[in-house]
Amino acid sequence: MSMAGTVAQIADWDDAYANIAHIPGGAGFPDAWAQAAADFRERQRGTGGQPPGPRDIFGQKKEHRDAEFYLPAGQPRGMMVFVHGGYWMKFGPSWFSHLAAGALALGWAVLLPSYPLAPGAGLREMRDRIAAQIAAAAGEVSGPIALCGHSxxxxxxxxxxxxxxxxxxxxxxxxxxxxxxxxLFDLRPLQLTAMRGDLGLDDAVVRAESPLFHLPAAGCELHLWVGSDERPVFIRQSQLLQAAWAGIPRRTTLTVEPGRHHLDVIAGLADPAHPLTEALLGGL
Incomplete structure (x- = not known):
């Protein structure tokens, strides 16, 4: 007799982690993001707001040239950081500029860091590059830091x-x-996909770069967010980290947002009143 909660064996791990192919109109999302981002940047320039670009805080450093940094009117309440997705191989901040809108409207500075992509760079280089940009931006803005990222x-x-x-x-x-x-917090399943080569996912990298195999810093709160209509493996990834880290951060929460899939689950960040923006910034 089968038991409740049993998970069937996955025969095709590439399909299990595929998103666009399982979302109606999924192939159109990157272009829609890019257009929304361009429209947002144009509105920022039109209102005299802080235009995107790295020069204000990174000088002419080539490795940080694609990062975007926005300042609100008045003294910032803190800094929101959004790290873009794309399976470590695609996209950049300029596809997601519009997701700064919610935090910016609430008086937060916003950093969209850039990072080098695979296969030209490894996961450690990516995280170190982002850390350097966050550290530089943190020198420009006082107050708390709210750190989020997608996929x-x-x-x-x-x-x-x-x-x-x-x-x-x-x-x-x-x-x-x-x-x-x-x-994605346990990288072992991705060793079973075709991405493993481009991402350099040998056992040592998977052990070193899976958050699941590390203890978190105790001082921050963790709020995991995922859409109810996501591929099941993404929901399980968030459930896994919640279970592993529960009780170590000040608070550990998991929200499964109804009716959202992998490509539209980030949309709420553009709205200062959306529950996702509230979950990220509320009470800080």
């Missing part, structure tokens, strides 16, 4: 609040909340 960016966000984080200790101490959205 692969959710992995990187969680990795940055592990006990061996590359963030400088004073900056890590300011990370009041980490909110990975549809993140």
């Amino acid at each position: 692969a960016g959710g992995h990187l966000a969680a990795r940055l609040v592990c006990g061996d984080s590359p963030l400088p200790a004073p900056v890590l101490a300011r990370v009041a909340r980490c909110l990975p959205i549809s993140g």
